[in-house]
Amino acid sequence: MTKKINLIFMGGFTYPFGMAGTKRIQNAINALKEYPDMASRVILQRQSDEYNVLSGVYDGTPYETVMGNLFRGRMFAALPILYLRTIAALKRAFRPDHKNVIYFYGPVLLDSVVPLSFAKKIGYKIVFDVVEDFDLAKEITRSVSDSLRGTIASRLTSRIRDLSAGVIVISSYLEKKFRTLTQGKVPVHIMPISVDMDRFPEKPKRMNSTVSLFYAGTFGKKDGISVLLDAFDALAERYKNVRLVLTGRGDGEAMKEFFTRWEISPHKERIDFKGYLEEKDYYALLNNADIPCMTRVDLSFAHAGFPFKLGEFLATGKPVIASRVSDVDRVLTHGKNAMLVQPGAGMEICKAAEYLIDNPESAAAIGIRGREAAKSFFDYKEQGKALRIFLKDI
Numbered sequence: 001m002t003k004k005i006n007l008i009f010m011g012g013f014t015y016p017f018g019m020a021g022t023k024r025i026q027n028a029i030n031a032l033k034e035y036p037d038m039a040s041r042v043i044l045q046r047q048s049d050e051y052n053v054l055s056g057v058y059d060g061t062p063y064e065t066v067m068g069n070l071f072r073g074r075m076f077a078a079l080p081i082l083y084l085r086t087i088a089a090l091k092r093a094f095r096p097d098h099k100n101v102i103y104f105y106g107p108v109l110l111d112s113v114v115p116l117s118f119a120k121k122i123g124y125k126i127v128f129d130v131v132e133d134f135d136l137a138k139e140i141t142r143s144v145s146d147s148l149r150g151t152i153a154s155r156l157t158s159r160i161r162d163l164s165a166g167v168i169v170i171s172s173y174l175e176k177k178f179r180t181l182t183q184g185k186v187p188v189h190i191m192p193i194s195v196d197m198d199r200f201p202e203k204p205k206r207m208n209s210t211v212s213l214f215y216a217g218t219f220g221k222k223d224g225i226s227v228l229l230d231a232f233d234a235l236a237e238r239y240k241n242v243r244l245v246l247t248g249r250g251d252g253e254a255m256k257e258f259f260t261r262w263e264i265s266p267h268k269e270r271i272d273f274k275g276y277l278e279e280k281d282y283y284a285l286l287n288n289a290d291i292p293c294m295t296r297v298d299l300s301f302a303h304a305g306f307p308f309k310l311g312e313f314l315a316t317g318k319p320v321i322a323s324r325v326s327d328v329d330r331v332l333t334h335g336k337n338a339m340l341v342q343p344g345a346g347m348e349i350c351k352a353a354e355y356l357i358d359n360p361e362s363a364a365a366i367g368i369r370g371r372e373a374a375k376s377f378f379d380y381k382e383q384g385k386a387l388r389i390f391l392k393d394i
Contacts, residue, residue, distance in 0.1 A: 005391055006098035007032065008090070009042045011129070012106030016042075016058035017051055017279060019217065019248070020308035024131070025105055027194040029061055031384020038388065039098070043089050045082060045111050046070040051276075064089065072145060075111060086115040094122060101165075101391055105129045107153035108160060116163055125165035125394055129191075130174050133304035140221040140301050146251075161185070166394040168387075171306045171326045189390045192327065194380040195311035199283050204317030204367060207290045207360050211242045213321075213353060214289030216282065217309050219250030219258050224297040224323070224344055229261050229271070231349035236267040239357060245289065247274040247282060287316055291356055291363075296323040298343040314338070314374035319366040321352045331377045337369035 009029065013021035025042075032038040042063035047054065054065040066085045070078055094100055102124050104116065120126055134157060137150030160167065160181065167178045167188045175190045182188065213232060219225050225246075232244045250258070262271055277285065286292070292313035296302040306326045313320045314337070322328055323343040334340040339356065341348035356363040 002037070002392070003097070003099040004037045004039065006093070006095040006100045007038060007040045007391070008093055008100070008102045008124070009040065009105070010044065010102055010112070011104045012109075013044075014047045014052055015044055015063050016056075016061075021105055021131070024129075024194060024308060025103075027196060027380035028103070028384065028387060030059075030196070031194075031380050032388060033060070034381075034384065035388055038391075039095075041093060043086075043093060045086050045115070046075065079111065082111055083114045086111075087118050090115060090119050090124070091122070094124070099392075100124045101394070102126045103129060103168075103391075106131070107134050108156040108163075109149065109152055110156075113156055113159060120163055126163050127166040127168060127391065127394065128160050128164050129168040129170075130160075130178060131170040131305050133174065133177065133301065136299075136301040136304060139299045157181070166390065168390070171304065172330070173304050173326065187390065187394060189386070191383055191387060192331075193306050193308045193311040193378050194383050195315045195374050195378045196380055197315055197375055199312075200287060200315040200317065200371070202317075204287075204371075207357075207363060208288075209241060211239070211290045211357055212288075213242065213244045214286065214292045214313075215244070215246045215248070215295065216286065216292075217248045217307075219248060219254040221254070222296060222299055222302040224295040225258055226261050227297065227344055227346045228293055228295045228349065229265060230346040231353070232271070233265055233267055234347065234350045235353050236270060238354070242353075242357070243270040243272060245272045245274065245285065247277050247285060249276045286312065289316070290318060291353055292316060292318055292320050293349065294320060294322040295349065296325045296343045302326070302343060311374050311378035314370040314378075317367045317371040319356050319363040320370050321349055321356075331373055332370075335366070337366060337373045339366065 009025055013025055029040050040061055044065045046067050047065050049068050054068040066089055067082055100123055102119055134150055134153035141147040141150055164186050166186055168191050169175045169178055170192055175188055179188050215228055235242055262268055294307050294310045294313055302325045310322055321339045324340050325343050332338040339352035341352055
């Protein structure tokens with residue numbers, strides 16, 4: 001008789017609320033809830049209590065944070081305690097009558113490598129969900145601490161080969177990289193970005209009289225916020241009825257650069273930064289946007305992953321402007337289900353927006369076909385079927 005799976009989600013994400021990593025994990029949890037042979041819980045080693053209650057039950061899924069508000073210098077000083085408490089949590093969560101699996105999201109770092117090694121020894125099978133290539137992280141680092149984190153993540157990537165029973169990757173680039181790294185000794189499963197289609201109306205509203213370009217997510221170097229602002233300034237010279245709406249967050253240096261660039265915009269009164277929004281407010285704002293923009297710059301790091309926001313932007317049924325990074329060209333066709341631009345090309349963003357504004361019927365058709373693409377390629381329920389099979393087979 002096949003054992004039920006006791007699935008523990010761990011890694012570099014916040015819970016229950018957060019950004020791309022959190023949403024990817026939550027979509028996986030929600031998809032697997034449909035199957036009685038899957039039982040999920042979340043164990044985070046550390047996260048801030050700024051946005052989340054540190055332990056509890058969210059939508060039926062129990063979660064706990066081993067040590068809250070433990071970052072940088074404090075984390076290094078507390079590593080032995082963190083190791084012991086994480087190991088204790090993993091012991092408590094282990095169920096001898098189940099197949100015990102750890103689903104680990106993000107890079108292996110100093111805080112996780114020891115508990116994961118222990119978990120494997122006591123019988124956990126470990127699956128790594130890899131969404132970035134930290135061998136390329138030096139392209140996007142802004143600080144000494146970020147550089148150190150990237151170096152550690154890069155050096156510990158080789159441990160995935162020794163610890164894993166399986167690897168999940170978000171892009172074809174990472175699939176190739178980890179098939180090579182693991183030398184065929186463990187299965188590699190490609191699971192692209194995911195989207196909950198139920199969050200978005202099947203019939204989107206027509207474009208508003210005041211047209212809003214929309215950006216959401218991190219404000220990192222790879223995201224090309226300055227390029228989007230350049231494109232908006234050029235667009236705003238021609239159209240008096242356009243505005244730019246942004247939401248999300250970034251590190252201190254990134255946000256300082258954004259605010260400085262915003263301040264010198266000749267159209268700054270038409271740029272609206274909402275900050276980090278609660279989930280309900282975020283989806284209301286996204287569904288009311290006219291032209292979602294998934295921008296990236298031309299960095300190898302940006303090409304290695306796959307931007308999570310793209311799936312949700314397409315699901316709105318609004319015409320999306322998207323940078324040609326990673327596997328975008330494999331699922332989208334320029335002018336058919338999205339407007340595709342070269343990464344870092346501000347004038348291409350501007351021209352794409354001009355086309356959509358000047359051709360509202362074509363824009364509406366592109367949006368509808370974009371939603372169809374999101375349903376076909378990124379629906380979390382369909383991904384859950386394949387993920388369950390993968391987890392049962394490892």
